[in-house]
Amino acid sequence: MAEKSWSLGRALRGMFVKPTIDETTWDDLETALITADFGPDITERIVEELREKVERYRTTDPRDLQRMLKETLEEHFAKFDTTLRLTERPAVVLVVGVNGVGKTTTIGKFAKFLQRYGRSVVVGAADTFRAAAVDQLATWAERGGATIVRPQQEGQDPASVAFQTIDYAKQHGTEIVLVDTAGRLHTKGGLMDELTKIRRVIEKQAPISEVLLVLDATTGQNGVMQAEAFLQHAGVTGLVITKLDGSAKGGFVLAVQERTGIPVKLLGQGEGIGDLTGFTPHVFAAALVD
Numbered sequence: 001m002a003e004k005s006w007s008l009g010r011a012l013r014g015m016f017v018k019p020t021i022d023e024t025t026w027d028d029l030e031t032a033l034i035t036a037d038f039g040p041d042i043t044e045r046i047v048e049e050l051r052e053k054v055e056r057y058r059t060t061d062p063r064d065l066q067r068m069l070k071e072t073l074e075e076h077f078a079k080f081d082t083t084l085r086l087t088e089r090p091a092v093v094l095v096v097g098v099n100g101v102g103k104t105t106t107i108g109k110f111a112k113f114l115q116r117y118g119r120s121v122v123v124g125a126a127d128t129f130r131a132a133a134v135d136q137l138a139t140w141a142e143r144g145g146a147t148i149v150r151p152q153q154e155g156q157d158p159a160s161v162a163f164q165t166i167d168y169a170k171q172h173g174t175e176i177v178l179v180d181t182a183g184r185l186h187t188k189g190g191l192m193d194e195l196t197k198i199r200r201v202i203e204k205q206a207p208i209s210e211v212l213l214v215l216d217a218t219t220g221q222n223g224v225m226q227a228e229a230f231l232q233h234a235g236v237t238g239l240v241i242t243k244l245d246g247s248a249k250g251g252f253v254l255a256v257q258e259r260t261g262i263p264v265k266l267l268g269q270g271e272g273i274g275d276l277t278g279f280t281p282h283v284f285a286a287a288l289v290d
Contacts, residue, residue, distance in 0.1 A: 008036040008250055008288050012069070016062040021054060025062065029069075036288070037220055038251030042258060046072055070289040076254055077281035080263035084238070084278065085209050086119075090169040092177045092206050096195065096234050097214035098226045099183040102242035104133065106214050106268060107178050108140025109276035110240075113266070114176050121146040122172075124165030124179040126158040126198060137180055143273050147174070158182065158194060159201040166205040177206075192233040199235070212265065214240045215256060217249040224256055231260055238265035240276075250288045253279070 011032040015025055026047060033043040046069075053068050086093070095110075097103045111121045123141040125134040128151045141148040149165040162179050169177045179202070181195060202208055213236045215223045230236060239262055241253055253264050264279045 008032055009290055011035070012066065012289060016066040018062050020060045021062055021065055025065070026051070029065075033251060036251040037217075037249045037255060039221070039255045042076075042251070042255055046076070066289060070285050073254070073288060074281050074285035077257075077279075077285060080257050082238075082263045082265050082279045082281065084265050086114075086176060088207055088209050089175055090166065090177045090206055091175065091209040092166065092179065092202055094179050094181060094195075094199070094202070094208055094211045094234075095214065095240075096181050096211060096230045096236070097183050097240075098223075098230075101183070101214045101216040101219075101223065102268060103180065103183055103214045104137050104140055106240055106242055106266075106276065107137065107180055108144040108146075109268060109273055110178060110266065111141060111144030111146035112273050113276045113278075115145045119175045120173075121176045121178060122165060122169050122174045123148045124162050124177060125150050126161040126165070127180045127182045128154075128156050128158050128161060129182050133180075140273075146178070147172075159197045162198050163201050163205065166202060170205070192229060195230075195234050208235075210237050210265075211235050212238050212240050213262070214242055217241050217244040217252045220249070220252055221255070221259075224259055231262070236260075236262055238263055240264075240266040240268065242268035244269050250284070253284065 015028050030043055030047055033046060034040060049072055050068055054065060095103060095107055107123055111123060114121050123146045125137050125148060127133045131154060134150055138148050149168050151161050165177055165179060182191060199208060211234055213227055213230050215227060239256060241264055244267055257264055266276055267279050268276050
């Protein structure tokens with residue numbers, strides 16, 4: 001996890017080299033967690049848990065606190081099942097999210113991620129609202145090594161593009177189908193009706209394995225509020241956090257899981273085609289704290 005000008009790891013390192021745990025340690029820890037976007041409620045809960053552990057084990061060694069913090073964060077992250085469920089053939093993944101969160105680039109990166117595991121991928125350009133969206137998706141799909149199914153004419157019904165994409169996968173034995181969807185929230189009702197129709201059409205051909213909601217870490221809680229309509233109506237099964245460059249916003253991962261009750265399944269931590277990873281609580285907690 002690349003560090004920027006401020007990172008949680010760097011802030012914590014200064015704390016854990018002190019000779020003993022004192023009140024300033026707790027104040028500094030609270031400040032660091034809030035700055036890292038854990039939010040006040042989760043920060044308070046984590047600090048309380050750590051105070052109890054420090055008291056229970058009667059330690060004054062900051063290195064013990066560092067280890068306890070890592071374990072505590074991992075426990076919180078691990079409450080959610082982060083497994084991607086892609087066992088069906090074809091495994092159909094619906095990708096949703098508001099415009100501007102990095103949905104198109106995420107699809108290209110996800111295709112590359114799946115290819116690294118030897119999976120064949122086809123991408124369906126079912127965001128037919130903007131012609132530019134289809135061209136942009138085609139560029140990223142190509143970079144990710146995936147085939148793309150485009151609309152056959154401008155303004156084609158998104159559900160019919162999704163249908164053609166599943167059909168392509170079945171005919172060619174493609175293992176994974178990624179379906180892009182519109183992200184505009186011009187009318188929430190209209191958008192959700194469109195998604196419902198896409199789901200209905202897909203499910204006549206194949207079960208939907210995952211509905212992944214893409215969220216931008218830099219927008220924090222505002223991003224979650226923007227995505228409420230998707231969370232309520234789109235049957236979201238997993239979250240993809242983008243623009244998580246460095247650990248400055250690392251706490252957002254836990255904050256958004258706790259707020260939505262939906263697991264984070266993928267993390268985008270850079271601009272490159274290979275900069276999407278699965279979410280592993282143990283690895284992520286260590287990257288935040290060390």
